[in-house]
Amino acid sequence: MGIFFDPEVWGIAWPPIRSGILITLALALASIAAGTAAGFALSLARTLPVRRLAAAIVVYSDAFRAFPPLVLLVVLYFAAPFAGIELSGFAASFLALALVLAASAEEIFWAGLTSVRRGQWEAALSTGMSRAATLRRVILPQAVRLTIPPLTNRAIATGKNTALASVVAVPEVLNQAASIQAQTASPAPLLLAAVVYVALFLPLVRLGRWLEDRFPSP
Amino acid sequence: MALPVLELRGIGKAFDGVPALKGIDLSVHEGELVALIGPSGSGKSTLLRCCNRLTEPDGGAVRFGGRPAPSGGRALAEARRRMGMVFQAFNLYPHLTALENAALAPRRAAGLSRKAAEQAAREALSRVGLADRADARPDALSGGQQQRVAIARALALRPRILLLDEPTSALDPELVGSVLDVIGSLKADGVAMLIATHEIAFAREAADRIVFLAEGRILESGPPEEVLDRPRSARLRSFLRRL
Ligand SMILES: Nc1ncnc2c1ncn2[C@@H]1O[C@H](COP(=O)(O)OP(=O)(O)O)[C@@H](O)[C@H]1O
Ligand SMILES: [Mg+2]
Numbered sequence: 001m002g003i004f005f006d007p008e009v010w011g012i013a014w015p016p017i018r019s020g021i022l023i024t025l026a027l028a029l030a031s032i033a034a035g036t037a038a039g040f041a042l043s044l045a046r047t048l049p050v051r052r053l054a055a056a057i058v059v060y061s062d063a064f065r066a067f068p069p070l071v072l073l074v075v076l077y078f079a080a081p082f083a084g085i086e087l088s089g090f091a092a093s094f095l096a097l098a099l100v101l102a103a104s105a106e107e108i109f110w111a112g113l114t115s116v117r118r119g120q121w122e123a124a125l126s127t128g129m130s131r132a133a134t135l136r137r138v139i140l141p142q143a144v145r146l147t148i149p150p151l152t153n154r155a156i157a158t159g160k161n162t163a164l165a166s167v168v169a170v171p172e173v174l175n176q177a178a179s180i181q182a183q184t185a186s187p188a189p190l191l192l193a194a195v196v197y198v199a200l201f202l203p204l205v206r207l208g209r210w211l212e213d214r215f216p217s218p
Numbered sequence: 219m220a221l222p223v224l225e226l227r228g229i230g231k232a233f234d235g236v237p238a239l240k241g242i243d244l245s246v247h248e249g250e251l252v253a254l255i256g257p258s259g260s261g262k263s264t265l266l267r268c269c270n271r272l273t274e275p276d277g278g279a280v281r282f283g284g285r286p287a288p289s290g291g292r293a294l295a296e297a298r299r300r301m302g303m304v305f306q307a308f309n310l311y312p313h314l315t316a317l318e319n320a321a322l323a324p325r326r327a328a329g330l331s332r333k334a335a336e337q338a339a340r341e342a343l344s345r346v347g348l349a350d351r352a353d354a355r356p357d358a359l360s361g362g363q364q365q366r367v368a369i370a371r372a373l374a375l376r377p378r379i380l381l382l383d384e385p386t387s388a389l390d391p392e393l394v395g396s397v398l399d400v401i402g403s404l405k406a407d408g409v410a411m412l413i414a415t416h417e418i419a420f421a422r423e424a425a426d427r428i429v430f431l432a433e434g435r436i437l438e439s440g441p442p443e444e445v446l447d448r449p450r451s452a453r454l455r456s457f458l459r460r461l
Contacts, residue, residue, distance in 0.1 A: 123309035127323030128299025
């Protein structure tokens with residue numbers, strides 16, 4: 001047991017892992033924010049009466065929900081340079097996570113938007129409100145209830161998937177822990193990393209639970 | 219002679235090649251209440267929805283206030299605001315109170331200040347007898363009260379005409395009267411209305427004109443006594459018998 005909690009190794013591992021926490025958090029926040037925003041924009045674009053655009057969005061959403069994030073990341077990082085696109089490890093990880101989240105978030109927002117009955121659109125349009133005002137004042141407030149719980153789950157999954165960035169040498173928590181592990185030949189840094197991940201994401205999971213209670217799906 | 223508020227000329231509409239309306243000519247004058255009767259599927263809803271283009275007619279012309287009704291853009295939105303619509307299923311906004319339901323369009327479509335919009339909404343709610351339920355959410359109201367809030371939502375915009383699509387068909391029988399009373403009082407105030415209804419007794423009493431629709435065509439039209447008591451077509455006779 002002692003070998004996992006060797007205080008000396010934990011002492012050595014902590015400073016690099018601490019700096020890794022910042023990178024993990026930065027990567028998580030950036031990809032969650034960008035992915036959610038992009039998914040929201042795509043779902044709104046899909047409501048426009050432009051068939052081809054809606055079809056393209058569905059193709060995107062399906063394709064990127066089918067892609068394992070790790071495969072996408074590896075393609076972006078190792079294959080894209082052959083097409084003349086050089087991405088840093090951080091940029092490739094950010095893109096991969098954001099693209100995958102955007103695809104799921106688009107579906108979630110779309111499900112929320114379409115869950116609002118057509119009569120709500122018609123009532124608001126019949127009073128002379130614009131489509132934009134109807135969306136903002138009538139449709140979205142009702143759709144949001146349905147989107148918050150699944151969206152929180154996708155955000156948590158995205159946060160946890162930041163660990164994938166370790167394979168493209170981004171010095172985030174797991175990557176740092178793995179290098180110290182190699183240097184010290186001790187499993188203790190990995191244990192420390194595990195504790196750090198739980199500490200980082202447990203609050204988000206609790207928040208998700210609370211939101212699910214507040215916005216129960218019908 | 220009162221001026222026509224709403225005029226339909228040769229309105230046609232087909233859904234997937236199946237005609238729902240076949241050349242409808244109809245006008246509603248200021249202060250007039252016109253009742254649309256006819257079997258289910260005869261095109262009553264489609265006709266009402268073609269007036270404000272919630273359903274886009276395939277052909278024909280709609281005139282509103284003596285001018286061609288706009289077919290798109292801001293002008294259409296403005297025309298819609300002046301043609302209040304009341305739906306069979308109420309379609310109130312469930313996340314808003316009665317007052318907010320009625321104040322939303324005055325603020326967001328007519329561009330009134332928040333205060334003026336609330337004032338208009340309050341006046342409309344008292345007109346339908348619900349001033350004391352201003353802060354209630356729709357789910358806390360009875361069906362009859364919900365439909366009256368929906369009428370207030372349209373009235374708050376000072377419409378030139380109300381389009382009502384079977385406003386009492388979704389109501390429990392004991393609640394129908396309260397909604398018909400409100401509609402009757404609007405008629406007394408001179409609000410022009412085009413109403414699809416199965417309430418023949420109400421139509422006889424309140425309507426200036428009854429229009430009988432069958433299979434997308436107007437088969438008969440005239441004052442209630444004439445249409446209801448001396449039906450000329452077999453279709454109308456059998457329709458009236460089966461009520
Ligand atoms: N959105 C629609 N899509 C396809 N068919 C429709 C649609 N709306 C109405 N119809 C058809 O048009 C005809 C007239 O319908 P409607 O106007 O609802 O009649 P009513 O209101 O008198 O019951 C019916 O045959 C109905 O099935
Ligand atoms: Mg109908």
